[in-house]
Amino acid sequence: MASMFGSVFCSGSVYRALHRALHRSLAPGVCVQTAARIQSVRAATSDSQPEEKYCLELVRSRDYDGFVSSLLLPEEARRSSLALRAFNVELAQVKDSVSQKTIGLMRMQFWKTAIEEIYRDDPPSQPVSAELWRAVRKHYLTKRWLLRIITEREKDLDDRAYRNLQELEAYSENTQSSLIYLLLECLGIKDVHADHAASHIGKAQGIVTCLRATPYHSSRRKVYLPMDICMLHGASQEDFIRGSREQNVRDVAYDIASQAHVHLEHARIVQQKTSQQLRLRLPSNRGVGGLPARVRRADFDVFSPEPAEQKTPCSPSRCTSAPGRRPTDVRPPPPSCAASEDFTSRRVEGDSTERPR
Numbered sequence: 243m244a245s246m247f248g249s250v251f252c253s254g255s256v257y258r259a260l261h262r263a264l265h266r267s268l269a270p271g272v273c274v275q276t277a278a279r280i281q282s283v284r285a286a287t288s289d290s291q292p293e294e295k296y297c298l299e300l301v302r303s304r305d306y307d308g309f310v311s312s313l314l315l316p317e318e319a320r321r322s323s324l325a326l327r328a329f330n331v332e333l334a335q336v337k338d339s340v341s342q343k344t345i346g347l348m349r350m351q352f353w354k355t356a357i358e359e360i361y362r363d364d365p366p367s368q369p370v371s372a373e374l375w376r377a378v379r380k381h382y383l384t385k386r387w388l389l390r391i392i393t394e395r396e397k398d399l400d401d402r403a404y405r406n407l408q409e410l411e412a413y414s415e416n417t418q419s420s421l422i423y424l425l426l427e428c429l430g431i432k433d434v435h436a437d438h439a440a441s442h443i444g445k446a447q448g449i450v451t452c453l454r455a456t457p458y459h460s461s462r463r464k465v466y467l468p469m470d471i472c473m474l475h476g477a478s479q480e481d482f483i484r485g486s487r488e489q490n491v492r493d494v495a496y497d498i499a500s501q502a503h504v505h506l507e508h509a510r511i512v513q514q515k516t517s518q519q520l521r522l523r524l525p526s527n528r529g530v531g532g533l534p535a536r537v538r539r540a541d542f543d544v545f546s547p548e549p550a551e552q553k554t555p556c557s558p559s560r561c562t563s564a565p566g567r568r569p570t571d572v573r574p575p576p577p578s579c580a581a582s583e584d585f586t587s588r589r590v591e592g593d594s595t596e597r598p599r
Contacts, residue, residue, distance in 0.1 A: 442508045
């Protein structure tokens with residue numbers, strides 16, 4: 243399902259065994275097409291309306307994976323996708339940009355009021371609100387999903403670690419999955435199996451994002467990883483703040499990444515129930531994100547330089563190529579994940595041990 247819906251919810255844009263389960267190199271033609279779209283967007287930016295330009299630049303600078311994946315969508319959904327992702331960025335950056343919770347609550351209240359006004363055809367004079375109003379009018383987006391994202395982000399202002407993995411999954415469902423439901427509406431997709439898959443992909447994306455942000459949060463002396471898993475392996479918050487690479491810290495990362503993998507496997511099962519026509523409507527991409535594969539190669543050391551490295555699914559430098567020419571840095575797609583390859587294996591080169599299943 244990650245390959246089928248990847249262009250809709252790539253994240254970092256995040257948010258990808260997990261290397262083969264989440265990684266699928268784009269075909270050369272898609273890379274050339276994406277590079278051309280990026281160049282055309284750059285050329286047209288100066289001629290865009292101020293609101294559209296603002297959203298485009300905001301997503302490009304703060305959610306580049308989402309920016310690229312939006313370019314892979316059909317033209318009729320592209321602008322609305324950027325508006326939704328800009329809305330998501332605005333909400334996501336509130337927590338780190340305010341010094342007091344009260345200020346954050348005020349900003350969240352602004353967006354709650356803005357959504358109500360948007361659905362009354364009276365949007366506030368704010369670029370993202372204006373573009374969101376246009377997307378709502380064009381695609382009849384469900385207000386409940388927009389409000390649910392705001393409400394969950396508002397609760398997250400409490401600035402505490404998740405008590406358990408289920409709490410992290412609930413947060414991911416209410417934020418990432420809700421955004422995916424809206425993106426599916428932009429594509430005109432109303433399918434119960436697509437929604438089911440979107441739910442699992444959103445949860446996987448939220449889990450991956452939490453894991454990927456661990457080094458950043460630790461540098462600010464904050465840890466948001468599920469406390470039940472940390473306690474299970476005897477890993478303290480101080481271990482993460484110090485950037486410990488001990489086995490108990492790796493075990494925490496392993497358990498969290500494994501749960502993301504479980505959701506992706508559920509999504510693939512749902513894919514079999516989805517019509518071929520629906521699959522053809524969505525371009526393929528790399529899926530949720532690249533971190534789990536890099537963490538696995540680093541033996542689940544989230545503080546390793548390799549996992550910290552962030553690569554976009556198809557950045558301009560990797561996709562630029564004249565029409566008709568093969569991109570210089572595009573690898574052929576790896577074979578599909580074999581059933582014998584299980585993410586629970588922790589075997590690394592030079593190590594004969596394997597984690598019990």
